[in-house]
Amino acid sequence: MATDETSAVTSASDLALKVAIPIKEIMPWAIFGVVIMAVAYYFVGAEQGATSIFSGMSIHEFVHDARHLLGFPCH
Amino acid sequence: MVGQLILRGFIIGIVAGLLAFGWAKTFGEPAVNIAIHFESAQDEAKAAAAVAAGKPAPPEDPVIFSRTVQSGIGLLTGMVAAGAGLGCLFAVLFAFANGRMGNLASGPTSVLLAFYGLISVYLVPALKYPPNPPSVGEPATIKYRTGLYFLMMAISIASTLGALRLRRSLVPRYGTWNGSLLALGAYLVVIAAFFVILPGINEVPATFPAVTLWNFRLASLGIQTVLWGSIGIIFGYVGAQVMASHPQSR
Numbered sequence: 478m479a480t481d482e483t484s485a486v487t488s489a490s491d492l493a494l495k496v497a498i499p500i501k502e503i504m505p506w507a508i509f510g511v512v513i514m515a516v517a518y519y520f521v522g523a524e525q526g527a528t529s530i531f532s533g534m535s536i537h538e539f540v541h542d543a544r545h546l547l548g549f550p551c552h
Numbered sequence: 553m554v555g556q557l558i559l560r561g562f563i564i565g566i567v568a569g570l571l572a573f574g575w576a577k578t579f580g581e582p583a584v585n586i587a588i589h590f591e592s593a594q595d596e597a598k599a600a601a602a603v604a605a606g607k608p609a610p611p612e613d614p615v616i617f618s619r620t621v622q623s624g625i626g627l628l629t630g631m632v633a634a635g636a637g638l639g640c641l642f643a644v645l646f647a648f649a650n651g652r653m654g655n656l657a658s659g660p661t662s663v664l665l666a667f668y669g670l671i672s673v674y675l676v677p678a679l680k681y682p683p684n685p686p687s688v689g690e691p692a693t694i695k696y697r698t699g700l701y702f703l704m705m706a707i708s709i710a711s712t713l714g715a716l717r718l719r720r721s722l723v724p725r726y727g728t729w730n731g732s733l734l735a736l737g738a739y740l741v742v743i744a745a746f747f748v749i750l751p752g753i754n755e756v757p758a759t760f761p762a763v764t765l766w767n768f769r770l771a772s773l774g775i776q777t778v779l780w781g782s783i784g785i786i787f788g789y790v791g792a793q794v795m796a797s798h799p800q801s802r
Contacts, residue, residue, distance in 0.1 A: 498647050503648055506554035506555060509640075510561075510640040514637040517637025517638075520633065521630045527694050527695045528698075535617075538617050539616075539622070539629065540633075541622050541626060542622050542623050542630070543629070543633075544630060545684070546576050546584070546768075546771060547631075547683070547775065548674060548677075548776065549683075550684070550697040550698045551686070552687075552690075552691050
């Protein structure tokens with residue numbers, strides 16, 4: 478038990494390095510995550526306002542209050 | 553492992569969206585409703601003036617969704633969607649940051665990330681282009697305003713990343729405290745410069761109630777704080793768990 482504690486203390490400083498996920502393992506997922514974020518933010522924040530993928534105003538009107546309250550420009 | 557983090561980020565984001573909805577419903581909607589009444593009164597006055605001048609009244613905006621839908625399921629959907637998207641992005645940020653922020657453990661890393669995120673993605677852009685309730689904002693300038701808002705957001709995010717990088721290179725030379733303050737100073741100079749350079753926007757009608765505008769903006773800040781804060785705190789627990797379940801597999 479005592480040895481475990483000592484090793485925990487000595488490895489505390491390089492624990493951070495061991496824990497880090499290699500960048501090349503993250504990259505494909507990073508693109509995936511950023512795309513999901515961008516799509517969600519775009520539809521809540523900008524669709525049928527400044528730019529439109531779908532015609533009409535129903536997406537804009539549906540998320541209207543969220544768009545205003547999250548701080549996106551609206552109307 | 554990153555996939556696991558993203559899935560959890562997505563779910564945590566939905567929870568954060570629900571909490572943000574609660575805040576929005578309680579503190580945001582009263583201001584939105586006052587603003588909409590103000591807007592209707594303005595429109596009616598305009599229509600009456602047009603009729604009095606012998607012109608046809610301008611067409612009313614078609615009602616696609618009732619106010620009940622907009623302030624209920626619509627608001628909920630918007631908050632949850634934004635939260636879920638944010639949660640996915642947050643998981644990616646965490647994957648990059650965990651183990652790369654000095655000796656910081658997963659929990660504090662997550663909370664610090666949320667703090668940086670709130671400031672970079674919301675607060676700084678909002679200080680330049682503050683959130684506005686309905687009836688504030690010319691429909692004709694929506695493209696211009698949206699463009700500037702997202703430009704400010706991009707500048708803000710890039711400045712934060714730049715400052716963190718700068719800090720990393722200054723700390724070995726000037727020490728943690730001085731190096732950090734120098735990086736913060738450089739960051740503030742850049743942000744202030746863009747605040748000055750970029751054009752300001754003020755489309756608040758002269759007669760719009762000041763208290764409503766204040767309450768609305770404060771509610772918006774509260775919503776974003778709840779959103780980022782809850783993601784940061786919950787992800788602190790969950791992210792640490794995921795990392796611990798993959799001991800030294802790399």
